[in-house]
Amino acid sequence: MFIVGKELIKMLKLTILLxxxxxxxxxxxxxxxxxxxxxxxxxxxxxxxKNSKPVGSLLIGEKFTSPYIFNGRPSYAGNGYDGTExxxxxxxxxxxxxxxxxxxxxxxxxxxxxxxxxxxxxxxxITGSGSGLGPYISIAAALDQSPRISSLTGIPESIxxxxxxxxxSYRQFGIFGTPxxxxxxxxxxxxxxxKKSNYKLYKLIFKGLV
Amino acid sequence: MTYTGVLQIxxxxxxxxxxxxxxxxxxxxxxxxxxxxxxGIIYPAxxxxxxxxxxxxxxxxxxxxYLKTGLIVNFFMLTIVFFIxxxxxxxxxxxxxxxxxxxxxxxxxxxxxITNTNWQNYGGEEVLSNxxxxxxxxxxxxxxxxGLVFAVAFIRGLIRREAKxxxxxxxxxxxxxxxxxxxxxVIFAVIMLWQGAPQTFVMQKKVTNMTGVKQMLSVGxxxxxxxxxxxxxxxxxxxxxxAAQPYENPNPFTNALTIFMMGTIPxxxxxxxxxxxxxxxxxxxxxxxxxxxxxxxxxxxxxxxxHGNPFLAKLGANIRVSKNNPGGxxxxxxxxxxxxxxxxxxxxxxxxxxxxxxxxxDSFMPLSGMVLIAEMMLNLIFGGKGVGxxxxxxxxxxxxxxxxxxxxxxxxxxxxxxxxxxVKLATLAMxxxxxxxxxxxxxxxxxxxxxxxxxxxxxxxLSEILxxxxxxxxxxxxxxxxxxxxxxxxxxxLGLTIFFGRYIPIxxxxxxxxxxxxxxxxPESAGTFxxxxxxxxxxxxxxxxxxxxxxxxxxxxxxxxxxxxxxxKGHLFY
Numbered sequence: 001m002f003i004v005g006k007e008l009i010k011m012l013k014l015t016i017l018l019x020x021x022x023x024x025x026x027x028x029x030x031x032x033x034x035x036x037x038x039x040x041x042x043x044x045x046x047x048x049x050k051n052s053k054p055v056g057s058l059l060i061g062e063k064f065t066s067p068y069i070f071n072g073r074p075s076y077a078g079n080g081y082d083g084t085e086x087x088x089x090x091x092x093x094x095x096x097x098x099x100x101x102x103x104x105x106x107x108x109x110x111x112x113x114x115x116x117x118x119x120x121x122x123x124x125x126i127t128g129s130g131s132g133l134g135p136y137i138s139i140a141a142a143l144d145q146s147p148r149i150s151s152l153t154g155i156p157e158s159i160x161x162x163x164x165x166x167x168x169s170y171r172q173f174g175i176f177g178t179p180x181x182x183x184x185x186x187x188x189x190x191x192x193x194x195k196k197s198n199y200k201l202y203k204l205i206f207k208g209l210v
Numbered sequence: 211m212t213y214t215g216v217l218q219i220x221x222x223x224x225x226x227x228x229x230x231x232x233x234x235x236x237x238x239x240x241x242x243x244x245x246x247x248x249x250g251i252i253y254p255a256x257x258x259x260x261x262x263x264x265x266x267x268x269x270x271x272x273x274x275x276y277l278k279t280g281l282i283v284n285f286f287m288l289t290i291v292f293f294i295x296x297x298x299x300x301x302x303x304x305x306x307x308x309x310x311x312x313x314x315x316x317x318x319x320x321x322x323x324i325t326n327t328n329w330q331n332y333g334g335e336e337v338l339s340n341x342x343x344x345x346x347x348x349x350x351x352x353x354x355x356x357g358l359v360f361a362v363a364f365i366r367g368l369i370r371r372e373a374k375x376x377x378x379x380x381x382x383x384x385x386x387x388x389x390x391x392x393x394x395x396v397i398f399a400v401i402m403l404w405q406g407a408p409q410t411f412v413m414q415k416k417v418t419n420m421t422g423v424k425q426m427l428s429v430g431x432x433x434x435x436x437x438x439x440x441x442x443x444x445x446x447x448x449x450x451x452x453a454a455q456p457y458e459n460p461n462p463f464t465n466a467l468t469i470f471m472m473g474t475i476p477x478x479x480x481x482x483x484x485x486x487x488x489x490x491x492x493x494x495x496x497x498x499x500x501x502x503x504x505x506x507x508x509x510x511x512x513x514x515x516x517h518g519n520p521f522l523a524k525l526g527a528n529i530r531v532s533k534n535n536p537g538g539x540x541x542x543x544x545x546x547x548x549x550x551x552x553x554x555x556x557x558x559x560x561x562x563x564x565x566x567x568x569x570x571x572d573s574f575m576p577l578s579g580m581v582l583i584a585e586m587m588l589n590l591i592f593g594g595k596g597v598g599x600x601x602x603x604x605x606x607x608x609x610x611x612x613x614x615x616x617x618x619x620x621x622x623x624x625x626x627x628x629x630x631x632x633v634k635l636a637t638l639a640m641x642x643x644x645x646x647x648x649x650x651x652x653x654x655x656x657x658x659x660x661x662x663x664x665x666x667x668x669x670x671x672l673s674e675i676l677x678x679x680x681x682x683x684x685x686x687x688x689x690x691x692x693x694x695x696x697x698x699x700x701x702x703x704l705g706l707t708i709f710f711g712r713y714i715p716i717x718x719x720x721x722x723x724x725x726x727x728x729x730x731x732x733p734e735s736a737g738t739f740x741x742x743x744x745x746x747x748x749x750x751x752x753x754x755x756x757x758x759x760x761x762x763x764x765x766x767x768x769x770x771x772x773x774x775x776x777x778x779k780g781h782l783f784y
Contacts, residue, residue: 010263011279014380015286017259018387022438023348026392030399030434034409037400044408044415044429044457054417057427059406059456062419069421073545077451083427084335084414086451088542088570090692092666093519094773096782106526118526122534123518126527127541130454130569136545140534169546175218177462178536178548191420210420 047184049210056184057083061135064183067112068152068205069190070137070145072183073125074105077132086131102126115147136180139168149190155197163189211516212531215550219508222466222554226473233474234481240389241362241382242486252388259384270375273724276363277717279379280356284324287352292320294345295338304339306413311337314701319346321705325712326353326594328439328446328565328687329704331695335428335449340411343448347435351395354442354595355386360716361479361596364603365486367723368624371731376723390475391441398437398471405467406460407433432457440471443594445565445687453555453568454544465547465568469555472564476592479599487624491742496602499750503591504561507581512553514575515539520777542570553578560585563594565687572666572674572690576777579670579690580770583677586684587762588754589643594685597712600719601643606741607636607722609753613739622738625731632722639718643683644761646711650703651679651765659699665692668783669776673769678704683711 034042045058056062061072063081078085091098105126110116125141146160167186170179191210194202239246260267271279295311298304311319315331322329323346334343359382366376403409408429415427432448436458439446449455459465480500484493518529518538531537531549538549547555547568555568560582571582585591590601607623611633614621621628654660654675664671674693681688682704689695695704740746776783 007279008282010265010380011283012286013263014283014383015290017262018352019287019290019345019348022351022387022392023344026351026395026438027344027347027431027434029396030403031409031411031431033400034403034433038403041403041406042409042433043412044410044427045406045460046415046417046427049420054415056417056419056425059460060425060427061456062421062425063423064421066421081423081425083425085333086335086428086449086455087333087691088451088454088573090570090572090665090690091541092572092668092670092692092773092783093521093539093541093575094668094670094777094781094783095666096784098666099521099525099782102522102527103525106522110526119523119528121527123522123527123529123537124535124540124545126522127543129544130542130567131449131451131456131544133451133456134454134544134546135456138535138545140528140532143534171214171218172461172463175214175221176466177218177546177551179534180536180546182546187420206420207422209418209422 053209055210058182058184059135060133062184064187066205067148068201069149069187070142070183072137073134074128075132076128081133083133086133088130088132089128113144113148116144135182135184136169137183138180139164142181142186153194153198153201155193159193163193211512212550215512215516215548218466219512219550219554222469226470226477229470229474230477230481233478234485237390237478237482238485240385241482246389248389248393256384256388260380263380265378265380267378267381270378272374273363273367273376273720273727276376276379277720280360281713283383284356287349288320288324291323291345291349292316295319295342298339298342301339301341303341303411306339308337308339314698315696318701318705321708322687323349323444323446324353325685325708326357326442326444326563326597327682327685327708327712328444329682329689329708330446330687331701331704333450334447335430340413340430343430343435346446347438350435350438350442350444350446351387351391353444354391355383357594357596358386358390358479359383359596360720361599364600364719364723365483367727368626369487370727371729373727376727391438394441395434395438398441398467399433401467402436402464403433405464406457407436408457409433429457437471440468440564440566441475443472443476443562443564445559447566453566454542454570459547459568462547462551465551465555468566468568469558472558472562472566473592475595476562476598479596480592483599489624489741495742495747496606496750498747499754500591500602502751503585503588503754504557507561507585507591508554508557510581511557511574511578512550514578515549515553517575519575521782539573539575542573544568556582557585559688560686561591561593563589563598563684563686565681567688570691571677571688572692576670576770576773579673579677580766582688583673583680583770584758584762584766586680586686587647588758589684590754597685597716601715604636604639604715604719605754605757606750607632608640608757609750610739612753613749619737622732624741625734626726626729627732631725635718635722635725639715640757642714642718643711646683646707646714647679648765650707651676654679654703659697663694663697663700665694666783669769669773670783673773676765676769679707682707685712
């Protein structure tokens with residue numbers, strides 16, 4: 001009935017062996033495969049500008065608050081889009097404080113985008129994502145911002161409309177997910193348009209970084 | 211709800227069931243020690259391991275020793291990881307110089323990972339070095355293997371007659387790791403890597419965004435952890451937001467793949483059980499019971515989430531679905547993953563006791579939250595590695611006992627008499643689960659240290675605490691994350707519910723196996739209650755509903771149900 005010392009040594013050996021295999025060897029194996037086969041993804045899908053300076057990740061949203069560009073969803077990750085503190089608001093749907101906070105966000109969006117009518121504010125643009133780092137907004141949320149961006153930058157609305165439409169990520173394999181727009185990609189494209197049409201404004205907003 | 215939404219849910223579920231069928235055959239071969247196609251590569255590795263351990267692979271032991279070996283091995287593994295986390299500041303791969311984890315949080319974390327719970331009172335990227343994250347991945351392999359081999363021992367208890375021995379723990383354990391979890395983990399880690407999950411030993415990257423904002427990005431060996439955290443139904447993610455963090459779950463396809471990883475093995479275990487006992491019809495009936503619960507839960511969550519928050523609609527938000535606007539309750543959800551995939555993910559993670567989340571469960575609608583809690587209270591909708599099957603079989607024993615009482619006949623199950631001892635142990639396992647949830651919950655809502663952790667006011671706050679104790683007892687690990695659990699009270703009390711919630715039912719269940727294995731087989735007669743078909747399905751579903759409702763309804767009524775009716779009346783809580 002009792003477990004003798006010899007038996008305990010077997011158990012200890014099993015523990016150490018599996019630690020070496022499952023923690024060290026396994027992680028290094030995947031790391032090696034990443035280095036060889038998927039170096040871009042393994043490093044975090046980092047995008048670089050023409051001076052080879054890292055400007056962000058294709059997968060991680062950024063704090064886009066300037067009215068001249070497409071804004072993302074509210075973020076509760078640190079002080080907003082902090083890549084080291086992922087997290088959502090965790091507000092319950094019946095929390096009174098949350099609803100007052102939402103009232104402010106909705107009214108702010110309506111004020112910034114006067115073409116949008118009350119009752120038409122897309123549900124995603126006034127709520128935070130689960131990690132506070134999601135780069136995606138709905139197509140509606142991107143299109144609703146186009147008139148504002150057009151009037152501020154002088155880029156015709158029809159061009160912005162086409163820009164949004166050509167950057168939609170549709171359902172994967174035609175099945176999975178919900179169509180949306182990646183704000184990181186979208187604003188990168190916007191920067192190119194702005195560089196051509198209004199260089200001074202481009203310098204002011206994008207500071208020559210992309 | 212949309213057609214495309216329903217379609218992507220059905221496709222994901224169908225692929226899981228289809229993949230589980232060959233996997234179940236493979237697993238049955240593995241644990242019956244029959245040849246499989248991987249023998250050429252893995253057999254030598256297993257032999258080498260057994261030689262290194264000086265274990266005689268042919269020697270089998272009785273259930274007491276099997277259990278004891280498993281529990282002591284678990285204890286050793288827990289200890290290693292406890293010390294790695296505690297002293298991570300002296301260990302490699304800690305470029306951010308994170309300090310050692312304080313003992314109470316460390317206790318909670320180590321227990322949580324060895325028991326397959328993966329409750330996290332910390333934000334992974336904020337406190338853990340890459341070396342510590344890798345140590346947790348080790349427990350994700352071994353805790354899954356532990357649950358699996360105990361289930362295998364239980365099944366042997368059912369099939370062997372007038373016997374004593376249930377198997378060799380070392381052999382089963384090594385097989386579970388080498389033949390199931392390691393190969394699958396490598397394959398899926400590479401797929402996740404390809405799709406965008408990072409795999410590096412750097413901890414943070416500094417970038418300057420296009421608008422000049424400085425941003426730090428947490429990276430690390432994410433791909434390797436994501437695959438085993440889901441395959442092992444562990445659920446402890448690399449990041450605080452877990453699969454809501456785009457690095458852990460870059461796109462809708464990986465989201466579906468993650469659900470696939472969680473669900474396929476638990477479903478396969480139900481079917482493997484059928485093959486091993488030689489009664490596939492019985493296993494498919496249990497599958498049908500579990501699948502019914504899964505689909506009903508899914509229907510509630512999906513419809514609630516797609517319907518959205520009426521308070522936001524009143525303020526001017528558009529929560530109705532249209533071509534360009536996904537609508538619904540988007541708080542805490544990823545836009546491109548969408549309501550349908552998120553609902554399936556949430557239902558799957560609580561059914562398969564994974565606990566990984568791709569959205570904030572705390573921000574779900576009240577009735578969705580209730581369904582998620584209820585799934586963990588039942589803890590048998592396929593369930594985690596092995597444990598879900600054990601819980602289902604516990605309920606089967608109680609079900610046939612009740613059916614036996616009704617017709618006044620000694621209950622039988624798979625040709626063996628179910629007697630007082632088995633019924634007592636099954637009842638103990640069942641009640642232990644309920645007590646371990648409800649008593650600490652009652653204490654927590656009665657003392658200031660418990661109430662201090664609440665984020666959301668009103669009945670939702672009660673739900674936050676109820677969710678926490680249900681999730682830890684069921685070894686799930688997901689959370690209503692608004693609750694601040696990193697306090698002395700919660701670290702210790704949740705750590706204890708995790709510990710007792712895992713081991714008391716498992717000990718009872720393996721003991722049932724130990725008792726059944728000694729019994730004679732009795733031939734089937736006209737009076738035998740068939741363990742398959744519509745009648746059996748009805749009896750088991752009824753038993754689960756009855757036991758579940760009687761035990762847990764009062765707690766649910768005070769939390770999510772009260773919140774739902776308040777919401778309908780337009781009442782907010784401050």
